Amino acid sequence: MKKHKLDTTNLPRVVIIGCGFGGLEAAKVLSHGPVDITVIDRTNHHLFQPLLYQVATAGLPAPAIAGPIRHILRTEIARGNTTVLMGEVMSIDSASKCVVLDGGEHIHFDFLILAAGATHSYFGRDDWAKYAPGLKTLGDAFTIRRRVLTAFENAERETDPVRREPWLTFAVVGAGPTGVEMAGTLAEIAQQTLRAEFQRIDSRRARVVLLEGAPRVLGTFPEDLSERAKEQLEGLGAEVLPGAKVTNINAFGIHYDMVEVGPDGSKQTVSHFLPTRTVVWAAGVAASPLGKALSKSTGCELDRAGRVIVQPDLSIPSHQNIFVVGDLASAKSYLDPDNPTLVPGVSPGAKQMGRKAARNILRQLAGQETQAFRYFDYGALATIGKRAAVALVDIPFTKKKIKFSGFPAWLFWLWVHIYFLIGFRNRTVVFMDWAWAYFTSQRHARVFPDPHALEPNAVVVHRDPNAPSPDTK
């Protein structure tokens, strides 16, 4: 079997850390070149993150948006010069040119592409994490799915109406694309999906509250599209609170401040409390800690968000052989060399960076000059729920953009996302699941493992100290 494969003994070794959009594109480009590639990821799968909120809200099963990395790269593996390893990188040693995995293995590299992405940031309040999970990994999505569905179950169990309210209140912190998608979908679940399936409660009475510190939702979009998004969210039954600054999150709810105009017309900051048992964190992202590790080893600079500041060709200063791409990179686009622009943290950006870093490595090996990164912006898209979305699309080769919203924008969003899903099969599955969900208002992935097995207290409404001991357990 092996003998049909490429002899890689004398090929330069490229190590790619992280197999998100950036790492995957880099591996695909490199595998055609005279290099021996090792792809390292802490999970066994590539995640189509734009649809992760669908797994969290029980619209899609995990396998529909996540594919095994080694299956996606099977052609490259068969070619003989690509190795996929599941493991966690503990440190990077640029001097001895190796990365160290959990378990202690040292993996040598001639070239390194760091594409470890980002995780969520609680702005120094990591104690909020256990009350307000973020949405970055499959694990996160399963946690949120379980908490949301369990909240409705606990509301049905709770006989005291006062105690029931917090179970029927869902808060989303942060009104970027993910927060808007979550809030819109949660509202749909309460208004439509679960409508007729409870005896004691009316799921339509559930509140979905979207809190945003900034003055408007989808801050990266033009103002009028933000307005459309807010209207569409409210149309779905969600409450939108711009200018709400979260000051604390605990097991009982969210404390937040808002500037309000008093009876005498004077502005003052008012402190509010929203009682809720279910909070989703969609506010801050922080670069992977591997950025810090790299800076430790190479002295490269990090920006405020902990992202590695890269050179025009995506390598880091004084280390021509180390590249950083995707959400972990603070990169500029040199489409117009005279005034470079910051590259946004979106998947097309990561993909384009991954390809460019790979090509620059191949150019170095061919003795050519590396090239500066040029980001092609195809616009921005955000969905709010079934039938609703906002879109901002570039017209190629012009500086013009088209804006649209509502149903056409949703159809466009649907098409783009299904088109970019990896692998024919997943596309079909996702499309079928959506057609089904669309026409029936059902979400078929509404299952989660026995919570007792996961978190002993996950489904306990209020544990009575005088309750009989669980002798039957």
Add this chain to the structure above:
Amino acid sequence: MKKHKLDTTNLPRVVIIGCGFGGLEAAKVLSHGPVDITVIDRTNHHLFQPLLYQVATAGLPAPAIAGPIRHILRTEIARGNTTVLMGEVMSIDSASKCVVLDGGEHIHFDFLILAAGATHSYFGRDDWAKYAPGLKTLGDAFTIRRRVLTAFENAERETDPVRREPWLTFAVVGAGPTGVEMAGTLAEIAQQTLRAEFQRIDSRRARVVLLEGAPRVLGTFPEDLSERAKEQLEGLGAEVLPGAKVTNINAFGIHYDMVEVGPDGSKQTVSHFLPTRTVVWAAGVAASPLGKALSKSTGCELDRAGRVIVQPDLSIPSHQNIFVVGDLASAKSYLDPDNPTLVPGVSPGAKQMGRKAARNILRQLAGQETQAFRYFDYGALATIGKRAAVALVDIPFTKKKIKFSGFPAWLFWLWVHIYFLIGFRNRTVVFMDWAWAYFTSQRHARVFPDPHALEPNAVVVHRDPNAPSPDTK
């Protein structure tokens, strides 16, 4: 909304504990009667257990074989006399006629149907559980899926061939239908699914070993079908060890004894050790601890396996209003009143018991005599893998049975299982997934959340004490 519903204030309350095949059937029958029904389950879903091994082996996503209980019972809920609660029953008090949930709520009942099913038994060696997970719940299936896929990942990471072997050895303990299905599917995964997806290892060299204490596999089937099953398993590349008595399981492998014929022709017991990191427990089942709880409260008798010995009408002695059905019941069938036969622990048995218990409750309310349970046996089926199965099918109204095996048996098995899946949609999904898997040898659910998030050491091959501290974590 509520006002269109049945007024349940004066209706007798039936509590059903457990929503497996037995509990679900009981609820459906009862909801047409003059009763107020409360269904309690510790999970939010009904599980189609015959296909759980497909989730464990990454062939199907969980939602394809599990449906939310309140969605399955939505018509009954809309009718107004059915309430579904997710919660764990801590104790049963037959005197005050109530069950106590986690959290301390007391739920009153006039009639009780106990359908809590079975869990796995390690024959008093519960310390084996963490090395050899059983397969009863979605959580179990995810654990096994993660361990199997992680074992191959660790084998690819392991550079020492001696240390690699245990990662490429998969043991299944117990050769009942589940054990046979697991072993056959694991062999397929190693031989076909993963064949071309590794660089350092050849997945086809992986060993799948099926250990069975009894002299043959599928002990409940006729001998010739056991023979077919063994041949088919070996044809798929699995090793079958009948007469292997497991004496210990630890993190390094399985110790087992076998009686062998020595050079002098004398029989002697030989102790063996199978080095493996991945063990699936399919050997023993134990009744739910709620059986013991019921016996505590009512004095009803339990059999050796901890199952409640029920009367002909499925109620328990001196408690006409308490019924036990499914795997938790030790019940007899009175098809021939003169020599009643034990009912096997299979899903058709549970369904038929659930319906009978429900009808007997309705008969009592109508002032009629309850009826003895009569089990209609439609035969037995077990699949070994793609293309292979064994079947034993009754010819209705005769005492004759047809036996067949191989591809026709597999097609029959496929048809029966898809037919009995709950809900049109799941049927389609499962069928599509299988058609896909069949023609491509692919299994598309090969993903699991980041193991670091679940078990800190799950993917660590061998942690080197001298490894750099994880300061980059």
